[in-house]
Amino acid sequence: MSDLRPIGVFDSGIGGLTVVKALRDLLPNENISYLGDTARVPYGPKSAETVQRYAIELAEMLMKQNAKALVVACNTVSSVALPVLTEKFSVPVIGVIEPGACAALAASRNRHIGVIGTRATIRSGAYEKALRAADANVRVSSRACPLLVPLIEEGLLNDEVTDRMILRYLDPLLADDIDTLVLGCTHYPLLTGAIARVLKRQIMIVDSAQNCARAVEEMLDRQSLRAAPLNRGELRVALTDAADSFLNVARDALQLKFGEFELRALP
């Protein structure tokens, strides 16, 4: 059995390419179709209803490409639209939040977990809910870090201004004695190096992109949806509007190979 249909991955913009990178590393045989809604990025400040409507439109565009699974490579969409997507589409739908929460619980020793993300993700309480659903005794300290995405998009991945903002955001979590930190935004894996450098003491960093990729792998195995081991997986990247410089930042930092992106019109 070899299922060569693509895995459809979507995000509000380009940040979801960190999930694509994790998928490429873990599942090199799989074809991947990425769709980033650069025409309407960012979703964070938008209402839940608007985000759900946009998410359904993107998922439908990927389903027209015969996707065998949908990966929501966006914390905002995962936190507000996963139930409606699961209900509406017949293929498996995997988000970034539950895999990240499970990995954090496996990593933490003192059961005190920190979560950072955009304001929308933190306000949704989605990681907190997922963590508590799995372990009622876990303690969670959350913090919105709204300036990290713009700093990342500007390519300031190793920069004193970024380091200062990271420290300012993380200080209260460290004071709370967390031993594990969930990067609850698909942009943040690009700051793993900076965060590890700034956090001088030992903290487990949980990258939700990597854990999402592992969840996709398990799901493909469970449902016998894997491509053949000899298939050389292809990556296609489509965007709904022109890309800004962040596409180059992400491509370089992730060492992700793909040709020109396709421009795809929204319905």
Place this chain on the structure above:
Amino acid sequence: MSDLRPIGVFDSGIGGLTVVKALRDLLPNENISYLGDTARVPYGPKSAETVQRYAIELAEMLMKQNAKALVVACNTVSSVALPVLTEKFSVPVIGVIEPGACAALAASRNRHIGVIGTRATIRSGAYEKALRAADANVRVSSRACPLLVPLIEEGLLNDEVTDRMILRYLDPLLADDIDTLVLGCTHYPLLTGAIARVLKRQIMIVDSAQNCARAVEEMLDRQSLRAAPLNRGELRVALTDAADSFLNVARDALQLKFGEFELRALP
């Protein structure tokens, strides 16, 4: 004669409220209808075609409210959509770029003018074109400052991280010996204090919001469109999606009074 129809002001989001503030101060008798496209903010990274389409939609929504003039309180829209708006609508259309450019030329002594703005505004070269059209001998040094908007939206108006970024962005312009700096983004008037503090030597700061308001005043006089001096102007604020915390930052920093904003659906 008293023309009580509102002045329709629109922006991709909330930044245009700096123009509203300047209009309120200068023209307290005028009714103002503000429309911010928070559902699709920011316009900066979007293509010119997309920005033009969105601008026409917003202008049509304001024309349904019987606007007597359209004020484009957004540098991105002003730089790519002013001709198409002027052609399509019969009422006067005023942007922020030409008024800012004229004021800079009036202020500069050494004919060397600095312009800062978002990446889209700087890339468009709109200020440079407007400056050169008025004075072929002017020298222009431009710099995109993409992190200033997120810093402002986070309310870090008096903060060492913001000061550092301002210095980093302005250093090359100062080295170029500009004597006048155009704030080519409607968010930036909120940083006037910080910029003046950081620039230790004397530089004229040209606020395009204030100059846009003066251009509106002149146009109303020229076309006999003023409201009666006794009219107490009202301000209505409508947004196309939920506002984020920046609405409160702007309202507080600008000391702008209005009731609840209205939520208005896009066509």
